[in-house]
Amino acid sequence: MIRNAAQYVASLRDNRSIYLDGKIVGDTTTHRAFRRTVASAAKFYDYQSDPANQDRMTFRTPDTGEIANRIWELPKSYEQLVQRRKALEEWISLNAGYIGRGPGHVASCISGMAMGLDVFKEYDPKRADAVMNYYQYARDNDLYLTYVIINPQADRSKAASEQENEFLTAGVVDQDSSGITVRGAKMLASAGILANEVFVTCIQPLRPGDERYAISFVIPLNAKGVKMLSRKSYEEHAPDVFDNPLASRFDENDAIIYFDDVKVPWDRVFVNQNIEMCQKQFHATPAHVYQNYQAQIRLSVKMRFLIGLARRIADTNGVTGFPQVREILGNLAAQGAMVDALLTAMEVKGSKHGEYFVPDRHTLYAAHVLTQQLY
Template structure:
C-alpha cells in the first residue's frame, strides 16, 4: 500500500470533527474536507515516487523508510538534505499548507535529539519522547499541535477565571493516567492529522500547575472533539485552484474528561519543565528551519504570480511596476539568503548533531510576518480591479457569449482562458476567504509580532556591537 493510500485508510477512525453544528461522519467524502484530503494523499504519495522518493525520505537505523522531517542532522550535509526535501514538500502546495509540510515533525525531532538534557527534573521525559518520536516516525504519521488557551479574558490567568475553568487542565489522576478537561486552540490542520501534541505555548505560573501538562494523542482519541471554523474549501477547482485543494482547516480542541495514558503524558504539574521544552534551542532551530523553507516557497509563489500578472496585461515595462515586482523578488531572495546563512553557518552541537544558525532564521521568521502582507498588497496594486472583472466561472468562456468573452478577457500575451485562470488564482491567493486566512496566519502564527521582535533583541548577543561602539568613542 502506498503512503497516500495508507493515510487515506487511517482517516476512517471515528474522529469527532464538528462542522456546522454536527459531527462529520467521514471527512474523506465531505465537500469541506475531501479536496484537501486528496491533496495530502497525493503529497504523501510523492514519498513512493521514484523521482522524488530519495529527496523526501531517508532510511532509519533499522533500514525502514521515514519522512525527511524526522532525519537527525548528524552532519552539515544532513541539514542541506533536510532543506532540499522540505522544499520539495512545500513547493508541492506552494507553501500554503504549513502543518502538513513538517513543522511539528521537525520540532518533535528536536525534542528527541535534546531529550536527555531538556529537563532533568522530569526523569521519564527522555524515554517517553523517544518512544513517541519512533512511533510517529516509523508509521509516517502527520503531527500538529495546540497550545493556546481560549481567549476569554486575557488580563487574567487561566486559574483566575472562577468556575469557568475553560483552559485545558488535569482534573484528576488514576492508575491508568491523567484525566483532562477544557480546551486548547488552535489546532491548525487537526482534522487531517494523525497525532496532536498538546502543551502550553506560553509560560504558566506555579498557581497553574494543573494547566502545565504536555501530552500527545491520536486525532480520534475518545473524549476529544475538534471544533472547526467555517470551511473555506471550494468544489470548483478551475475557479478556486487553491481553496479547492489546500484549506488546511483550523480547529479548537475540546476535551471532555479524556483519560490520557501515562505513557503519553510527557510532563505534568511542572511549569518550569514545560517552558524549558517549549524554548529548547534545538527544537526551535529545526522547526524554524522547516518554517523558513516553507516561507521561501510561499514568497516564490507570490512573486511568480505578480510577474505573471504584470506580463499578462503589458505593464511590466513601467518603472513603478518594476519597482513593485523587484520588491517581491527581494523578499524571496532575502528569505533564501537568510536560510542559506543559517545552513552554512550551522555548528556542531554538543549532542553530536548539527544545529542551524538560529539568528538568521529568527530574522527570517520575523521578516515574514511583514513581508507576506506586503506581498499581498503588491498583488492587489498590480491587479487594480482586474481580479474583480473575471466571469463567475471559467466555463462561461465556452457558453453562449464565449466568442465575445474571449476577446474581452484576453491578455497582452495570452488567450482569455489562460488569463482568466491567472486572475482566479490571484483572487484565491489575495481576496478569497482562504487568502484572508493566510494573511492573518502569516502575521500571527509565531505569536504577537511585537513580542517576537522584542525577544529577538533581548536574546541577541549584543556584546560585539557594544565593543565596536566603545572602540569608536576611544
C-alpha cells in the first residue's frame, strides 16, 4: 500500500504528546510552528501516489505482490540498487534535500537490518522474527519513521549507568511476558513531528554496566507515555515564505523524546539489554551502510541545488564572467561532480550480503568524511 498526502496528514492527527515552549501542542498539521513543514512532507506522498510516477517510485513486494515505495526495496542486484537510488533522488528533489530525515532515511536503516537478518537469528530467533515482521508492517503501511539513537548530553566522563539519575538515558525498568517497560530520554528525533513511529536504540558505544540501555525497539509516537520535547521552531519565526523560503517550509525539527514508563510489546523489540548486539545491529548488518548511503544521495541532491543557487546569484548580479567568480563556480561544480562520482563508485563496487546487493562500505565512509567537509 502507498498513501497519498491526505492520508498521510490524517495519520498525524493521533493525539500524540508534543511540547513546544513548555506547552502541549495540539494538531501539528495546523499549528503555526509545524504546518508548512507538514505540508512539504505531504508532497512526498502525493508524488508517489500519482499514477504518472508509480512505476519509478514503487516496486511490487515479493511476499504480497502489492506495491510499496522503493525506500523499502531490498535490492538483489546492482541494477536494482541504481533504480532505487534514482527513485530516492527524484523524491528528495521535491525539497532540494532540505528535509534531512525524510521517510527514506530510517526506512533504509530498518531495511538494512532486514537484509542482515542472519545476525539477529544468531542472537535470538524471536528478535529476528520481530525485525522482519516489523519491516513488512512498516513497508506495507507506508509508515514514516524517525529515530532516537543518541543519549542525552550529561556528564560525558561517566557512562550512562554512572549518571546521577540512572534513568536519564532511556533504559529498561521492568520486563514481563508481554514486553519491556522503558523509562528515560533519548534524542534527537529529527523529523519527529512528521513521523508516525520512532525507532529507539543506541548507536554510541556502551560500557559494561550499561546493559539496561542496550535496547532496540519501535513504538508509535502516540503510545501512552511517549512525550516529545521539541526545540524552538524555525518555521514559527519565519512567517514569510518569500523572505525565508527554506526555514518557513522545511524545518523538520529536532526533539528529545521522554519515555514515561512506556510498555513495549515483545513483537516490537529487536534487542534487549545486550551491548554487543546493539552495535552489531548497525555494523554487522547492512543497516549503517544503507542508511548513510541514503544520506549521501540526499546530500548530492542538496549540493546540486546549492551549486545552482550560486550560479543564479552570479547571473543575477552580472558577475558570472569575472575570473574569480568563474573559478569559485568551477570549484563548486567539481566538488558536486566528486560527490556524484563517489555515489557511483560505491554502487559499482557494491557486493552481496547474502542474497542482497549493498553499496561498498569503504567508499561510503570515505564519502561520509569528505562530504561533511565540503558541505
